[in-house]
Amino acid sequence: MSFSSDDIKNVATLARLHVDEEKVEKLGQDINNILALVDQLKAVDTTGIEPMAHPMDAVQILRADEVTETDQREKFQACAPATEEGLYLVPKVIE
Amino acid sequence: MQWETVIGLEIHVQLATKSKIFSGSSTAFGAEPNTQASAVDLALPGTLPVPNEQAFRYAILFGLAIDAEINKRSVFERKNYFYPDLPKGYQTTQLDKPIVGPGHVEVDLPDGSSKTVRIHHAHLEEDAGKSLHEDFHGMSGIDLNRAGTPLIEIVTEPDMRSSEEAVAFAKKLHSIVTSLGICDGDMSQGSMRFDVNISVRPVGQEEYGTRTETKNLNSFRFMERAIKLEVERQIDVIEDGGRIVQETRLYDGDKDLSRSMRSKEEANDYRYFPCPDLLPVVFEDDYIEALKEQMPELPDARKARFVAQYSLSDYDASILSADAATAQYFETVAEHAGDAKLSANWVMGELSGRLNSEDILIQNCPVSAKALGQLVLRVKDGTISSSGAKKVFGILWQGEQNDVDQIIDQEGLKQVSDTGALEAMVDEVLAGMPDQIAQYKAADEKKRKKLMGGFMGPLMKASKGQGNPKLFNEILQRKLNG
C-alpha cells in the first residue's frame, strides 16, 4: 500500500492537521515505511478470531443517576483561550 | 406521472435523566451557559466517561414498549468529527451493537385505518452542545450545558408514504415516550428532534429514489410542512429533467423554506471504532424482566381501556390517551364530573383549544383537572348553562380562583330550575304573544321546531339568562302542544 501526497492531504484534512508542502514528501515516506511495517498483519490468518477491544473480558459498571457536579465554570474557563459571557468563542459557525 | 413518497425518520429523544449520560452534571434546561458542563463534559485532558444506568433503563423500557429485541450486550463507539459543540472531537454513540434492536410501532391514521412502522433499531448516545450565533465580534459562542445529555436515536425503516403518516407516527412516538416517562416531550426545548429522509418514486416502481435528509425538525407542524415542501421540490426537479442530489437540508420554519446545508458538503468519514474508555454493557434476563414489570400503561392499552371503561368513541379515546399528561388530566376531570363523555368534550374542546392557542402544555395548565371536573359536574346537573360554564372556565383560566361553585354564585350564573317559577314566567311571556301562538299552532311539525326558538329568546330574557333552557323547553312543549 503506497501513500500518495493526495492521500496525505485528505487524511490530514480529516484529522484537522495542516501539512506544509515541503514536508509532504518526507511525511509520505515515513508513513509508507510505517505502513510497510504494519502490512505484516495482512499475512496472518485470523479467520474466526474475535477482535479484541480490551485486554480484560470485564463488563461496564454503571453509575447511579445522581447529580454530583457543581458549577465550576470560572475555574474551568481560567485555562480557555477565549470566552465571553460564559461562552467559549470560536470563529463563526456556519451551518 | 403519479409519484409515491417514501419517508424514513431518525428521531433524537432526550432522556429525562437527572444527570448526563457520562457525567454527574445536571441535565436541567435553561441554566446559565456552561454552568452545567463538568470536566468530563468539557473533555478536559485525562477525563473519562462513566455511563448512567438510568439512561439504559429508559432505553430498554422504550425497546420493550415497541416490542423490540433488547441487546443484552451493547457497545459504545466513537463517531469522529470536528465541530465546536462536540468537545471530544467524537460523539460517543452505538453502531453495531445498539441497546435496542428491531421493533415496530402501530400507528392510527386520520382516515381511521392503521399502519405498522418498523423500527430498525434505537441506540444510546450523547447530545452535543449548542453554538450561539449572536455576534460576538464576528465570533460564535459555545454553550456546552447540553453536551452529554442522554439521547436515544430511533431509526425507522422507510415505511411511511405521506407527511400525514409521518406526522401520525411522530405523534405516536411522542405519546409512547411520554407515557413511559422517559422523555418530557417538550419539543419546543428540543426534547424530541426529527430528521426526515425523503425520496419520491413513480408509483409502481420498486427501487427507491435518491433521498435527502432534512434535519432537526422540532415540531409536528414544521415536520409536515418540511415534508410537503421537499416532496414538491423533488417532483419538480425530476419532472424538469433534473436529478435529486443526496444531501442534508435545513428547514426554516419561520420562512417556510429549506436549503442545502453547506457545512455538510465535505464528505464525512466518521471513522467509527469501539470506544476504548468504555466496556461492553451487559444485562441479564432478570434485569430486563424486572423492567417489564415496571412498565407503565402504554397508549394502545390506555386507549382500549378508555373505550371500555368510559364508553368513549375510538377517536376520542385515541386523542385522550395519546400522552400521559392528557390522559391523567382527563381521568381526573371524569372522576369529579361523573360523566366521561361530557368530560371528554370539555377536555378536547374548550380546554385543548385554549392550550393550543396560548401554546401551553397541559402539564402547566392554569385550570386544575379537579376544578374542571367540578365545572363539568355543574353543567351536567343543570346548575349552569353551557354558556355560563364557558364564562366560569374563562375565570378559572385567569388562575386566581379555583372554587367553581363560588364563581357561579359570584357571577350569578345559577340556572333557575324551580319548575313552578319557570312555569309562571312561561305563562307571563306567552300571554304577550298571541299572534306567535296562533302561527305556531297552524304550522306543521317541521316548522314548529323552528318557531319554538321564537319563544326561547324572550323567555331567557325574562329570566335574565338564568332559566334552565331544557326545562323551559319542556314546559313550552307541554303548553303549546297540549
Next chain:
Amino acid sequence: MLDKSIKELSEGLQSGAFSSVELTQRYLDRITRLDSRYNSFVTVDEASAMAQAKAADARIAKGEATLWTGIPLAHKDVFCTDGLRTTCGSRMLENFVPPYDATVTANFKQAGAVCLGKTNMDEFAMGSSNENSYFGKVINPWSDEIERVPGGSSGGSAAAVAARLAPVATGTDTGGSIRQPASFCGITGLKPTYGRVSRYGMIAYASSLDQGGPMARSAEDAALMLQVMAGHDPKDSTSIKQDVPDYAAALEQSIKGLRIGLPREFFNAQLDSRIQNILQDAIKVLEAQGAIFSEVSLPNVELGIPAYYVIAPAECSANLSRFDGVRYGHRCEAPEDLMDLYMRSRSEGFGDEVQRRILIGTYALSAGYYDAYYGKAQQVRRLIKNDYVNAFGNVDVILSPTTPSTTFGIGSKGEDPVQMYLEDIYTITTNLAGLPGISLPAGQIDGLPIGMQLTGNYFDEARILNVAHQFQNATDWHTQAPHGIHD
C-alpha cells in the same frame, strides 16, 4: 540519604533524624544544581513542595504520619495536577494548569507524599528516547563520552530517579514507556495489569494500552508505590474491581519451585550475545534460589509491533481530537475561520511524531481500510493474548530482555521512525495482552545498565515484584549509580 529506600526515609522522618522540609529542600537543591545537565523536569514548584513538606512535618509531629508522609516524589507530566502546570511534553499544553488531580496524583497527595515537580517526557507519551519533547530532550545520567537517551516516553522520570533528583517517580507505559527507560537508566519500573491503576486524569495516548506505574530504584520501593496507585476507581470505567494485595508483604516469599518461562521467540539469534549472557547470569541467580526454568513459546509476538502501530495510533487519533484550541490548550493567532482554527492550532501545537501517529491512525480507521487495519490488528491482538494465556498455563512468570540494546546516542536512530518503533519489541506485547511487566537492572555492558523483564499473569504484580526483590537481595546491579551525581 540519597541511597535510602522509601522505608528508610520514612523511618528517618518519623524518628526525627531529618524533617520532610530538610529532605525536600535537599532534592530541590539537587534539581536546581544538576538538572540543567539532564533536563528531566519540565516544571518544579518549590514553594508548593515546601508547603507540602511543612504540612507533612506537622502531621509527623502530631503522630499522624503514615509510610508516605513527607516523602518527596516526582510525577510524569502526563498526570494532571490540580493547580500545577501539566504539559504532556507538548506545546499544545505549554500553559495548561489543570483544575483537578489525576487519581494517581490525588492518591499520593492523600498518602502524604510531597510532589517535587513534573518530569519531562516524549510528547503525549509517544516515543522511546525522550527526543520528542517540546521542552527539550532528556539526557541519560549514565551518558559516557556521548550524550545518550534515557529511553521514553517516561524518560524524565527514569533520569530523575537514576540521578537521585527524586527518590521515586511515577511513569506511564503504553508500549514499554516505563520498562524501556528503566532498563536504559538502571532503575526498576513496573507496568501493572491493564485496569489495575486508574487512568483518570492521566492524559490519554492509547486508552486500551495506557497504564500508570511506579519507577524506583528497587522492587521494594516500587511495591510500596504500587500500593498507593492500585485499586478500582469509579471514575475510570476500565479500572478493574479486584482486591489489592499487600505487595510489600509478598516480597519476602521464597521463589523455590517457582516456574519461570523463557520465550523461544525472544531468546533467538537476533538477541545481542552480551545481553544473552547477562540474562543467563540472572537465570543462574534465580535458579540458585530454587526457580525452575523452561522454554515457552509465544508464536505471535513478532506481530506485536505491527498490531501496536495500528491500534495505538487509531486510539490516539481520536483521543487527541479534543485538542482543538477551543476550551484549553494552544490556539493559533487570529484564526480566519473554524477550519483555520483547527488546522493551525493543531499543527502548531503538536510535534512531528504526534502528527505522524494521528495521520496513521486516521488512515487506519478511514472508510475502506478499517477491516484491513484496525479490525485485523484487534484480531492479532487476541492471538497475542492467547499465546500468553497458553504460556501461563505452564509457568508462573516469563523472563525476557527488556530492550534490544543499552541506551543509544541521541540522534542515532536517524530519520526513519520505524527504527525507533523496533525498540519496543520485547515490551509491546505485554501492553497488547494487558499483562503486568517489570524491568529491573540485570547487568551492564560497557558501563551502561541493561534491564531484564519479568512478565506476570493478570493481576499477579505481587509475584513479579517478589521475584525482582529476591533477585535484588542476591545482586547489587540496582544499587549502582551513574558517575557524577553525588554531592
